[in-house]
Amino acid sequence: MKLSQYNYPFSPDMLAKYPTDERDESRLMVIDRKSGKIEHKTFKDILGYFKEGDVMVVNDTKVFPARLYGNKEKTGAEIEIFLLRELNRELRLWDVLVDPARKIRIGNKLYFGEDDLLVAEVIDNTTSRGRTLRFLFDGDYEEFKATLYKMGETPLPKWVREKVEEVDAERYQTIFADKEGAVAAPTAGLHFSRHLLKRLEIKGVNLTEVTLHVGLGNFRTVDVEDLTKHKMDSEQIWINEKTADMVNAAKINGRKVCAVGTTVMRTLESSVSTDGQLKPFEGWTNRFIFPPYEFSVPNCMVTNFHLPYSTQLMMVSAFSGYDLIMEAYKVAKAENYRFGTYGDAMLIL
Numbered sequence: 001m002k003l004s005q006y007n008y009p010f011s012p013d014m015l016a017k018y019p020t021d022e023r024d025e026s027r028l029m030v031i032d033r034k035s036g037k038i039e040h041k042t043f044k045d046i047l048g049y050f051k052e053g054d055v056m057v058v059n060d061t062k063v064f065p066a067r068l069y070g071n072k073e074k075t076g077a078e079i080e081i082f083l084l085r086e087l088n089r090e091l092r093l094w095d096v097l098v099d100p101a102r103k104i105r106i107g108n109k110l111y112f113g114e115d116d117l118l119v120a121e122v123i124d125n126t127t128s129r130g131r132t133l134r135f136l137f138d139g140d141y142e143e144f145k146a147t148l149y150k151m152g153e154t155p156l157p158k159w160v161r162e163k164v165e166e167v168d169a170e171r172y173q174t175i176f177a178d179k180e181g182a183v184a185a186p187t188a189g190l191h192f193s194r195h196l197l198k199r200l201e202i203k204g205v206n207l208t209e210v211t212l213h214v215g216l217g218n219f220r221t222v223d224v225e226d227l228t229k230h231k232m233d234s235e236q237i238w239i240n241e242k243t244a245d246m247v248n249a250a251k252i253n254g255r256k257v258c259a260v261g262t263t264v265m266r267t268l269e270s271s272v273s274t275d276g277q278l279k280p281f282e283g284w285t286n287r288f289i290f291p292p293y294e295f296s297v298p299n300c301m302v303t304n305f306h307l308p309y310s311t312q313l314m315m316v317s318a319f320s321g322y323d324l325i326m327e328a329y330k331v332a333k334a335e336n337y338r339f340g341t342y343g344d345a346m347l348i349l
Contacts, residue, residue: 001291001322003225007308008329016338017161019171023193027337027344031328033320038331043191043345044199046302052204054256055246057298059186059263060209062177065152067164070112070120072104079110081120081133082155083148084183084216092135092144093123097216101129113151155183157219160341171342181213181236188261188302191345208246211238212263212285222309227290232311234284237267244278247297251276259298262312265289265319268297290314291322300349305332305339320348 020026024044031038050056066083080099087093098104104122110133112118124132137144154168174189175197197207217233224230247268250257259265269289271281276296288311301319306312317325328346337344 001227001314003222003227003309005322006310006313006317008326009333010308010339012159014333014338015160015340016342016344018167019190019342023171023175023191024196026191028191029328029332029337029344029346031320031324031346031348033324033349036324036327038328040335044193044196046347047196047199047203049347049349050200050203050205050256050258053206053250053253054258055206055208055250056200056258056260057208057210057243057247057264057268058174058176058189058192058260059212059214059267060174060176060178061182061186061211061213061263062180063155063173063182063185063214064180065149066155066183067153068112068148068151070110070118073109073111077103079104081110081112082183082216083152084130085181085213087132089141092137092141094133094135095126096131096133097129098131099129101131104131113147118147118151157184157341176207176209178209179211179213179238181211183216184214184218185341186212186214186261186263187304187341188264188345190342191302192260206246206250208243209240210243210264210267212236212267214263218263218311220311222311222314227288227314230288230311232286232288234286235263235266237270237281237283237285239267239271239278239281241280244280247278251297256300257298259301261301262303262315265295265298265301265315269295272296289318291318293318295319300347303346303348304341305329305337305343305346307340316346316348 026043028041028043068081082097084095108122110120119136120133122131153164156164156168172185213236215235222230270285270287271279
């Protein structure tokens with residue numbers, strides 16, 4: 001498969017700027033891989049496609065307020081910092097992206113907040129826009145972290161909306177968000193409401209968690225025509241024994257194992273034994289899934305409508321079949337489905 005095959009007629013007005021009023025009121029396109037049948041539903045109708053003993057696997061990562069605005073020393077030039085990950089708790093070292101990065105050099109000091117409450121020193125360059133910062137702060141670690149997060153804002157992608165609003169603090173987070181560490185939400189999970197989870201539980205559908213801390217690599221563009229030459233950024237994942245046992249039991253009993261989102265799919269497919277069983281795991285994955293690919297663990301998935309040329313679109317085309325997914329996207333455009341982070345959902349059976 002080539003990169004150029006993952007284009008489709010797209011315009012920015014197809015992107016959802018805001019979520020639906022209720023999480024489970026987004027639209028749901030249901031695709032049957034065997035028959036090629038496409039149905040149009042509401043997300044809460046997903047209940048009708050699962051039975052007692054089926055398993056849904058969600059990503060319980062939690063988004064933190066990763067975007068900060070500050071000023072450069074001397075010039076006072078405005079800068080934007082995107083926190084990627086904490087490198088050292090004691091030394092208060094963080095990997096970040098800086099914008100604009102051209103004039104931010106090692107040794108520069110950056111100031112944040114009123115009265116320059118927080119100061120950071122640039123101590124290393126990591127990539128063209130990447131820097132390592134050491135934060136300077138009078139106070140213990142908990143005070144520092146609270147101050148850092150208070151100054152930060154929800155890292156909603158700028159292509160969704162230029163300005164973050166009050167609604168985003170709650171809605172750019174899944175209801176099962178628990179383990180902090182993501183700079184982007186696992187968007188397929190945004191459609192689940194507490195009421196819907198309760199109804200799934202009453203029906204006997206089992207919910208279990210994995211963790212993948214979504215990084216900016218999730219949005220990195222593919223810039224090679226030959227997909228075998230693309231390298232995914234590594235992201236940290238956890239699969240516990242409870243989840244592995246539940247998934248394996250469902251597989252043995254011929255039940256559905258549903259990956260809620262591409263991050264869950266990548267996590268599950270990153271720790272598989274030779275006989276196709278899911279194994280507990282803690283570590284990193286840079287798995288890139290694109291056609292042709294034989295899936296070992298999930299037999300259905302929930303996902304959103306993804307942008308052209310994205311690695312997420314490549315993954316769902318590997319799962320559903322390239323021709324079927326491209327036909328589904330054509331139908332979605334004609335039926336005015338909402339694309340992107342706050343958009344509608346797709347269930348692939």
